[in-house]
Amino acid sequence: MSGCSCHAPHIQRFINRMFQLDLVIKLKKMGIVGVVIFIFVFVAMCGEKTTEEVTKANIKEKVVEAYENVDTYKMKTEMVMDMTGEIEGEEKTMKMIIMMDSEYDLENAKQKHSSEMSMSMGEDSISSTLKQEMYLMENTLYIKTLGEWYKKELEESPVLDQTEALREMFNASEILEMKEETLDGEYVYCISLDPTLSELAGSFAKTQALYEELGLSEIGLEEIEEAIEDCEVYYWVSKKDLRIVKVLTKIDMILEKTLLEEEIKVTEHIEITATLTDYNKPISIELPEEAKYAEEWEKSPFASCQKERKEMEKEIKRIEEEIGSIGGKLRIVNVANDNNTFYIMIKNATEYTLMNDNGNEELDMDNNSKVSELQVIIKDNSGNIIADYIIGGNGEFAIFTDGPVASNEEGQIEITVSKIEPGITYSINIKAANEETTEKYTAI
Secondary structure (H helix, E strand, O other): OOOOOOOOOHHHHHHHHHHHHHHHHHHHHHOOOHHHHHHHHHHHHHHHOOOOOOOOOOHHHHHHHHOOOOOEEEEEEEEEEEEEEEEOOEEEEEEEEEEEEEEEEOOOOEEEEEEEEEEEEOOOOEEEEEEEEEEEEOOEEEEEEOOEEEEEEOOOOOOOOHHHHHHHHHHHOEEEEEEEEEEOOEEEEEEEEEOOHHHHHHOOHHHHHHHHHHOOOOOOHHHHHHHEEEEEEEEEEEOOOOOEEEEEEEEEEEEEEEEOOEEEEEEEEEEEEEEEEOOOOOOOOOOOHHHHHOEEHHHOHHHHHHHHHHHHHHHHHHHHHHHOOOOOOEEEEEEEEOOOEEEEEEEEOOOOEEEOOOOOOOOOEEOOOOEEEOEEEEEOOOOOEEEEEEOOOOHHHEEEOOOOEOOOEEEEEEEEOOOOOOOOEEEEEEEEOOEEEEEEEEOO
C-alpha cells in the first residue's frame, strides 16, 4: 500500500483515506474485518513518529533538546519500601508507601506537593498514616503537617526541577536496551539503563540538600552509595516530543550499623515510580490563606525531634567511645555481684570458641582450631588492678560458669576478689581472639 507517509501533502492524504475506505468495503465483503484494525493502527503509528530517526546513539541528545523550553509539568510519584531489620538475631519488618502529587512552575519558581505516607510494622500490622502539603514559593518553603503550617526561609531558592535530576542520570548512564512500545495509549521508547552507583546516589543530591537545611537528613550520599547492592532503572520517553513520561527505579540496599554494642542490619527493597504529564500546560500555584500565618519551622515537632535525635546520637557515640565497643565482637552484656564475686555475662561473636587456660597463664589463641583463651582485668575507681586473670588458669578465682563459650553464644564468667565495695564503680576489661571491650559497673 503506497502513500502511507507522515509528511504527505493534504491531497495525497485525502487520496490515501479514500483508498483505505474503498479497501475497508472490500475487506468487509470478504469477511476480513481484522485487517482494517491493523490499517488504522498503522496509520496512527505513522502520525506519532518524529521527523528524524531516533536511535540509541542520539536519543540522549534528543531528550536534552526536548527540555529546552519546558516551564511547567506535573508528576505523580509512588515509592514502596520493604525493610527487614535484624537486631540481636531477631527479625523485624516494615513496609512504607509514599504517594505524592506534584506541580512545577519553573518559570515562577513555584512548586506544590501533596503526599500521603502509610507505614505498617511487623506481623501485627501496626500501621499509621501521615498526610502533608508542601509549597515552595521562590525561597520560602511552607509545610502543613499534623494539621499545622510551618515555614522555612531557605538560603537560596532550591528550584528542585525533578526532570533535571532524571535527565542527568539518563545522560550519565549506559543504555542497555531500547525498544518501542505503547504506554497508556501513547507510543514510547522503553529504555533500560545501567547507572553507576555514584549517579544513582547523586540523583538524590538536590533533595538531600533541602533535607539537610531542614535538619531532616538521616543518611549521607556516601552512605547511600555504599549501601546500594543492586539497581534497575527504566525510562519511558514519548516518541511524539521525546520527553520523559515515566521512570521506574528498583533499588536493593543493605545498611549496617553498630549502636551501643548492638549490630543492626537493615535490608531494603525500594521501588520508585514517577509519571510525568502536562508539559507546558497552564498551572496556577497559589499559597493557601492559612499558610500565610505559618509558624517558623524550628517550632515544628519534626525540628524538635530532630534536635533530640542529634543530641541522643552524640551521647550514644560518647558512651561507645568510652567503653571502646564500636564494632566490638566481644561484649559484656550484663554484670552482677555478691560480696566477693563478679558474675559477668559475655556475648562471643569472635568466630572463636573461648576456652580455659592451657596452663601457661598467658593469653593464647589458635587460628587453625579457632579457639582462644579469655583474659579479664578489673580495676577499682582509683585505677588499682584488683583482678588480672586468664580464665581457667587461676583455680576458682576465674572460671567459666557453664564451660567454654562457643562463637555466637553467650556465657558467664565468675571472677572472685578479696572484697567488692558497694557503690564503687569498677572498670571491667575482657580480651580474647584479638578483640577487647571495657564496661563500667557500679557494685551493689
